[in-house]
Amino acid sequence: MRWEHPVQFASQSDVGFRRRNNEDSISVRICKDQESWRDHGHFFLVADGMGGHAVGELASKMASETVPHTFFKNKPGPVTKSLKSAIEVANQAINERGMANREFMRMGTTCSSLCLCPEGAVIGHVGDSRVYRVRENRIDQLTFDHSLQWELIRQGRMKPEEVYMNEPRNVITRSLGPEPVVKVDIEGPYTVMEGDRYILCSDGLTCHLKDEEIGMIARYLEPSDACRLMINLANLRGGSDNISVIVVRVGELPDVNLPQEKAPEPEPEIELEREYGEWLWLAGVWVASLMVAAGILMWILTRFDRGEFLTFGGMSLLVMLLVRKVFAQRESSKREEYLDKSKTIEWKPYRSEKLKFNTDFLQYLTTMESELQ
Numbered sequence: 001m002r003w004e005h006p007v008q009f010a011s012q013s014d015v016g017f018r019r020r021n022n023e024d025s026i027s028v029r030i031c032k033d034q035e036s037w038r039d040h041g042h043f044f045l046v047a048d049g050m051g052g053h054a055v056g057e058l059a060s061k062m063a064s065e066t067v068p069h070t071f072f073k074n075k076p077g078p079v080t081k082s083l084k085s086a087i088e089v090a091n092q093a094i095n096e097r098g099m100a101n102r103e104f105m106r107m108g109t110t111c112s113s114l115c116l117c118p119e120g121a122v123i124g125h126v127g128d129s130r131v132y133r134v135r136e137n138r139i140d141q142l143t144f145d146h147s148l149q150w151e152l153i154r155q156g157r158m159k160p161e162e163v164y165m166n167e168p169r170n171v172i173t174r175s176l177g178p179e180p181v182v183k184v185d186i187e188g189p190y191t192v193m194e195g196d197r198y199i200l201c202s203d204g205l206t207c208h209l210k211d212e213e214i215g216m217i218a219r220y221l222e223p224s225d226a227c228r229l230m231i232n233l234a235n236l237r238g239g240s241d242n243i244s245v246i247v248v249r250v251g252e253l254p255d256v257n258l259p260q261e262k263a264p265e266p267e268p269e270i271e272l273e274r275e276y277g278e279w280l281w282l283a284g285v286w287v288a289s290l291m292v293a294a295g296i297l298m299w300i301l302t303r304f305d306r307g308e309f310l311t312f313g314g315m316s317l318l319v320m321l322l323v324r325k326v327f328a329q330r331e332s333s334k335r336e337e338y339l340d341k342s343k344t345i346e347w348k349p350y351r352s353e354k355l356k357f358n359t360d361f362l363q364y365l366t367t368m369e370s371e372l373q
Contacts, residue, residue, distance in 0.1 A: 001192040003034045006251035010223035014231045017239030023049035023056035024202050024244035025064035039076035041117025044246050046129050048202040051107035059109035066090035079117050080186050083124040087184045094177035108177035120189030127175050134197035139215030140349030146174035198248040204241035208234040211353045223247035
C-alpha cells in the first residue's frame with residue numbers, strides 16, 4: 001500500500017433495542033502526513049465491553065483510548081510488534097483499574113484493530129469482534145473468534161452444526177482486562193489492493209447478519225450508507241445487543257505521476273561490516289589453502305613430519321572458516337528479513353464466502369429500510 005492511496009471510511013455505533021447502555025467503543029486515527037503513516041499507518045478499532053452497565057462501557061472506552069495512544073507513541077518499528085505491545089498495555093491498564101475497585105472486578109472488553117500501513121493490512125485481535133475484508137466477489141473473515149463455539153470446532157470435539165445448536169454463542173474465551181496477561185492474535189500483514197473494503201464490527205452485528213449480507217452491503221454501497229444499512233437491518237431483526245461498525249474502502253491511486261518507491265537502503269555500518277568480514281574470510285581461506293598446499297608438497301618431497309603438521313593445520317583452519325561462514329550467512333539473512341519492511345507474508349483468512357447477491361437485492365434492502373424507518 002502507498003500513502004497516495006485514498007482511504008474512505010465511516011463508523012457508527014448503536015445501542016440496539018434491548019440494552020440501556022452502549023458498551024461498545026470505536027476509534028479511528030487517520031494519519032495527516034506521510035511520515036506518520038510510514039511509521040504507523042491508519043488505525044481503526046472496535047471494542048465491545050462486558051461486565052454490565054458502566055463497567056463494560058469503561059473497559060471498552062479504555063481500550064479505544066489506550067491502544068491508539070500507546071501505538072502512535074511507540075517508536076517507529078515493525079507495526080506487528082508495536083500493535084501487539086499497545087494492546088498488551090491496554091490490557092494491563094484495564095486489569096489494574098478493575099483490581100482497584102471491587103465493583104469493576106473482572107471487567108473486560110474485546111478489541112479488534114486494523115492498521116493500513118506500508119507493509120499492508122495488520123490486525124491485532126482479542127475476543128469475538130471481527131475484521132472482514134471484501135475483495136471483488138468474496139468476503140474473508142481475517143480474525144478468529146475467541147469464543148467457546150469456535151474453540152470447540154478448532155479442537156474437533158464437536159461438529160460445527162452441533163456446536164451452533166447446543167452451545168451459547170456469547171461465551172468468549174479471551175478478552176482484555178480480566179487477567180493481567182493476555183494472548184494477542186496478530187494477523188498479517190495482508191496484501192492491500194485497490195478496491196478492498198474492510199469491516200470491523202462487534203458481535204451485535206454478526207449475530208443478525210450473515211457474512212454474505214455484510215460483504216454485499218459493504219461492496220456496493222458507500223461506507224456511510226453501508227454502516228447505516230447494516231445497523232438498521234440488525235435492529236430490524238431484533239437488535240439484541242449494541243451494534244458497532246467501521247467500513248473502510250481503499251481507493252485507486254490518483255491519475256498523476258507519482259514518485260517511484262525505493263527499497264530502504266542498508267545502513268552504511270552494516271555494509272562496511274559485511275565488506276570487512278568478507279575480506280577477512282577470503283584472506284583466511286587463502287592462508288589455509290597455502291598451508292595445505294605447502295604441507296602436501298613438503299610431505300611428498302621430503303616426507304618430513306612438518307608437512308603433515310601444516311596439512312592438518314590448514315585443513316582445520318578451512319573447516320573453521322567454512323563453519324563461521326555458514327553461521328554468518330544465517331545471521332545476515334535474519335537481519336535482512338528484519339530490515340526489509342516491505343516484505344509481505346501471505347496470510348490466509350479463517351473463513352471465506354462468495355458474494356452471490358446483486359444490485360437489485362441491494363435496492364430492495366435500501367427501499368425496505370427507508371419504508372420501515
